[in-house]
Amino acid sequence: MSIWSYILKRILQGIPIIIIVSFISFFLIRLSPVDPLAELRMNPSITKQTLEAEKIRLGLDKPVIVQYFIWGKNFIRGNMGTTVSGEKVSTKIKERAFNTLLLSFSVIFWTWIIGIPLGVIAALNYRSTFDRILTVLSSIGMAIPSFFFAILLLIFAQKSGLFPIGGLTCPNFSNFSPLHKVLDVAHHLFLPTLVLTTISLAGLSRQMRSNLLDVLDSDYVKFARAKGLAPSKVIIKHALRNAINPLVTLLGFEFAALLSGAALTEYVFQYPGLGRLILEAVMKSDINLVMASLMIGSFMLIAGNILSDILLKLTDPRVRL
Amino acid sequence: MKNFFKQFFKDKFATASLVVLLLLYISIFLANFIAVYPKNYSNRNLSYAPPSNIYFITPEGKLTRPYTYNYIRKFDKDSLRMYFIQDRTQKYYLKLFPKGFEYKFLGIFKTKRHLFGVEKGGDIFLFGCDINGRDNFSRLLYGGQVSLTIGFLALFISFPIGLIYGGIAGYLGGKTDMIMMRFAEAIMSIPSFYLLIILAAILPSGMTSSQRFLLITIILALIGWAGFSRVVRGMVLSIKTQDYVKAARSIGASRARIILKHILPQTSSYVIIAITLSIPGYILAESGLSFLGLGIQQPDASWGNMLKEAQEFTNIMYRPWLLTPGFLIFVAVLSFNLIGDTIRDILDPKSQIK
Numbered sequence: 001m002s003i004w005s006y007i008l009k010r011i012l013q014g015i016p017i018i019i020i021v022s023f024i025s026f027f028l029i030r031l032s033p034v035d036p037l038a039e040l041r042m043n044p045s046i047t048k049q050t051l052e053a054e055k056i057r058l059g060l061d062k063p064v065i066v067q068y069f070i071w072g073k074n075f076i077r078g079n080m081g082t083t084v085s086g087e088k089v090s091t092k093i094k095e096r097a098f099n100t101l102l103l104s105f106s107v108i109f110w111t112w113i114i115g116i117p118l119g120v121i122a123a124l125n126y127r128s129t130f131d132r133i134l135t136v137l138s139s140i141g142m143a144i145p146s147f148f149f150a151i152l153l154l155i156f157a158q159k160s161g162l163f164p165i166g167g168l169t170c171p172n173f174s175n176f177s178p179l180h181k182v183l184d185v186a187h188h189l190f191l192p193t194l195v196l197t198t199i200s201l202a203g204l205s206r207q208m209r210s211n212l213l214d215v216l217d218s219d220y221v222k223f224a225r226a227k228g229l230a231p232s233k234v235i236i237k238h239a240l241r242n243a244i245n246p247l248v249t250l251l252g253f254e255f256a257a258l259l260s261g262a263a264l265t266e267y268v269f270q271y272p273g274l275g276r277l278i279l280e281a282v283m284k285s286d287i288n289l290v291m292a293s294l295m296i297g298s299f300m301l302i303a304g305n306i307l308s309d310i311l312l313k314l315t316d317p318r319v320r321l
Numbered sequence: 322m323k324n325f326f327k328q329f330f331k332d333k334f335a336t337a338s339l340v341v342l343l344l345l346y347i348s349i350f351l352a353n354f355i356a357v358y359p360k361n362y363s364n365r366n367l368s369y370a371p372p373s374n375i376y377f378i379t380p381e382g383k384l385t386r387p388y389t390y391n392y393i394r395k396f397d398k399d400s401l402r403m404y405f406i407q408d409r410t411q412k413y414y415l416k417l418f419p420k421g422f423e424y425k426f427l428g429i430f431k432t433k434r435h436l437f438g439v440e441k442g443g444d445i446f447l448f449g450c451d452i453n454g455r456d457n458f459s460r461l462l463y464g465g466q467v468s469l470t471i472g473f474l475a476l477f478i479s480f481p482i483g484l485i486y487g488g489i490a491g492y493l494g495g496k497t498d499m500i501m502m503r504f505a506e507a508i509m510s511i512p513s514f515y516l517l518i519i520l521a522a523i524l525p526s527g528m529t530s531s532q533r534f535l536l537i538t539i540i541l542a543l544i545g546w547a548g549f550s551r552v553v554r555g556m557v558l559s560i561k562t563q564d565y566v567k568a569a570r571s572i573g574a575s576r577a578r579i580i581l582k583h584i585l586p587q588t589s590s591y592v593i594i595a596i597t598l599s600i601p602g603y604i605l606a607e608s609g610l611s612f613l614g615l616g617i618q619q620p621d622a623s624w625g626n627m628l629k630e631a632q633e634f635t636n637i638m639y640r641p642w643l644l645t646p647g648f649l650i651f652v653a654v655l656s657f658n659l660i661g662d663t664i665r666d667i668l669d670p671k672s673q674i675k
Contacts (some may be wrong), residue, residue: 020507028519139334139662143655146607147612148628148647155637208508260514264609268632278515279613283621297512305510 007310014302021302022075025294026068026263029287046086057081076293083281085193089292092277097296099168100266100273104258106189107196108251115201115245119208120240126213134205140196141202146261150195150268163191166270192269196261207250211243218242241315248312259297328667335663338656345653349465353424355436356459357445361620362422366394367454370405372642373446375415383598391444405535413443449642451630457642464622464646469653471623472603473488476596478542480549484592487550488580491557502554508547517606530621537616541603549595556588588666597661601654608650614672624650 041051057074060067074080080089122131157163164170168188169181176184215221216239224234263275270276274293281289330336330496333427373389390407392553419438426432439445448457490501508516520540544671560566561584569583610616611625612632619626624646631643 016503017507017510020504021510024507024511029523139655139658143601143651143658145608145647145650147609147653148644148650149639151628151631151644151647151653158634158638194673256509256512259512263512263518264612267613275515279518282615287524294511294515294519297515298510298596301512302510 003147003310003313006141006313007306010309012307014306018299021298022295023068025291025298026071027064027128028293030064030067033210043084043086050082050086054081071291075292083289084284084286089288092289093274093292096272096274096293097300099271100259100262100275101300102185103186103192103196103262103266103271103273106193106257107200107258107262108254110193110197110256111204114197115204116208116244118201118205120235121211122205122209122214123212127149131209134209138202138206141198144199146195146199147264147268149198150192150265153191154268157191162165164188168272188271192262192265192271195265195269196258199261202212204247204254205249207247208243210245214236215239215243218245245312245316246316248308250308251311252308255303255308259301273287276308325667329663332663334659338659339501341652342656342660343654345469345649346565349462349469352435352462352466354426354434356456356462357421357435357438357447358456358459359422359424360459360463362455362459362621364450364454366449367392367444367446368394368452369403369636369640370394370450370454371550371640372449373444374407375445380409388412388422389415389443389445391442391521411442413439415439415445448645449640451627451643457627457645460622460627461624461645461649464624464627465649467534467617467621467623468604468608468625468650471534472600473540474538475541475545476600480592480596481631482542483546483549483555484585484588485580486546487553488557488585490550490665491554491598492561492576492584494558498554502551505547506552508544509551513544514606514609517541517610518613518615520544520608530618533618533620537607537610541606544606545599545603549599550597552591553588554583556591557584560584560587578602594661594665594668597657597664601657601661604650604654604657608646 057070057079062070078090080093083089083092118134122134125131156167157165164187168185170176170184170188173181173184216235221234221239224238225231229238259275262273263279265271266273266276267279274297278290278293278297280286281293370392375387375389377384377387379385386507389412390409391411391413392405393408395404395406396402416438418434418436419440420433421435421438422474423431423433426434446456446458451457451460486501486505490498490505517540520543521537524536528536557580566579566583569579574583606624607616607623608628611623612628614626614629617623617626627646628644630652631647636643
């Protein structure tokens with residue numbers, strides 16, 4: 001099977017899942033005892049016309065099933081309605097989803113850059129002091145509640161004054177030069193990335209360690225050694241590649257965990273991401289925003305899983321679906 | 322079984338974790354006995370009082386029984402700030418098994434005895450007070466009752482659902498399997514914390530605290546079963562091809578009987594591992610939810626909603642004792658993880674690294 005038909009198949013498999021997710025996110029919220037227009041009605045700056053337009057757009061005068069299809073049709077066209085404060089949901093989500101992706105990618109990047117070597121070193125020095133310390137540290141890393149760690153880092157940031165607190169950019173961001181802009185964003189990203197990286201690092205380095213230990217014990221590595229290949233060559237060419245493959249599958253899970261874990265971290269650091277958006281939306285019972293961000297979050301998760309499957313197919317041609 | 326315990330106790334970390342967890346669970350079980358103040362105690366004049374200092378040496382330099390001083394709140398007119406000073410005029414000695422508020426020991430007989438306390442008129446706050454002048458130490462105990470049990474309760478709902486769902490899907494196969502698994506995958510495709518937030522937010526307000534506790538438990542369970550059921554299904558797919566299952570089928574056992582009696586018990590070691598490893602997740606989820614103000618609500622305590630006060634800058638800078646619930650969550654989760662790892666290594670030697 002060529003890689004293209006594999007990709008197509010994988011995407012087709014994602015479609016029914018998206019449809020079920022849309023059912024869940026729609027009915028969960030619509031059948032809950034919340035008036036979808038309550039906030040709009042309370043807001044004096046929303047005109048009667050907007051209110052009527054929203055009512056027709058949501059099809060509130062029609063049965064629920066019809067409402068679902070109206071919502072679905074609008075959603076596919078990119079029309080997600082307005083938030084309670086009158087902004088367009090789609091614009092808001094675009095901006096926030098981008099920020100969350102930025103954070104997630106930066107976390108995944110650092111986790112892999114640091115976690116893989118750590119796992120490899122631990123596996124090669126199995127049962128050494130380094131290995132033991134890493135095991136203990138990774139247990140600790142896995143157990144710290146993200147929001148608690150975030151609070152501790154906030155104390156540090158406040159006391160040392162080294163890092164900005166909250167947000168993604170400085171107030172006078174628009175006046176900065178391009179290089180300064182990049183540095184500013186990186187500066188703001190540092191603490192949230194540190195929190196989430198610490199937590200996922202523990203799992204990844206552990207996984208890498210045990211994969212490599214498994215592979216090192218396998219027959220083909222023993223064979224490569226037996227025929228007199230240099231140890232470094234055995235490890236880099238034979239063992240490492242096979243040990244990394246299972247991690248590629250984990251990439252999808254990691255991304256899923258990140259989306260969830262990021263919500264609390266974003267909240268503590270006041271980071272303008274999707275997780276905080278959905279939280280704010282929930283607090284204000286902003287129905288349109290909640291449904292849309294739930295859908296986009298799930299969409300990102302499914303896309304992440306598909307991407308990691310495709311990546312695995314590319315790195316490991318033996319994989320069959 | 323004997324062998325299991327022998328291997329388990331050989332692991333120092335796991336044994337230590339088990340001791341820590343036992344201590345935690347015994348303390349929350351005897352919360353009323355250990356706590357110095359009742360659940361509804363609050364003293365507005367002692368808002369954010371720092372932890373009581375306990376002294377063993379008198380001002381004259383002589384060794385004595387442990388004693389403490391009360392705090393008096395003062396107001397600084399220039400900086401417009403509250404601060405506390407010790408009232409050095411009166412010593413209060415610590416007492417073992419003093420009489421305090423009345424409660425039911427083990428929920429059966431009424432008593433007033435407590436583990437420790439101070440003489441009448443004195444106050445002892447081991448971990449300071451919160452904004453409402455409530456004793457942090459006592460609230461940690463009451464909060465632990467929620468935070469440490471909600472995970473177990475959620476397990477009792479989510480694991481049976483996951484087992485039966487995965488068992489049916491795996492055993493029946495075909496279209497049923499496909500539809501059931503697509504549904505489980507859809508649940509897994511929603512970022513779990515987003516779903517958690519939304520479910521908690523649509524709970525009607527004005528519930529009693531026990532109703533809310535129950536509903537939060539159910540919500541936690543509703544999110545946890547899907548991933549578990551997928552693994553069970555995979556195991557059932559391979560178990561059902563084994564000869565003894567075919568034999569059971571050929572003597573005419575019903576499907577329900579085969580699934581419940583012959584197939585699911587085979588998954589038990591995986592289930593035990595999955596249970597221990599998933600408790601921390603539930604504890605973290607509950608505390609995260611309560612931290613955001615969507616879980617257990619004030620005035621009830623849970624470690625998550627106690628940490629909520631640590632969201633304010635002045636609090637974390639000047640009142641570090643408000644961070645204690647965070648440490649307890651960390652310790653509990655760490656212990657469960659270490660125990661889970663060890664149990665996995667023992668029950669599933671394949672995953673154990675030689």
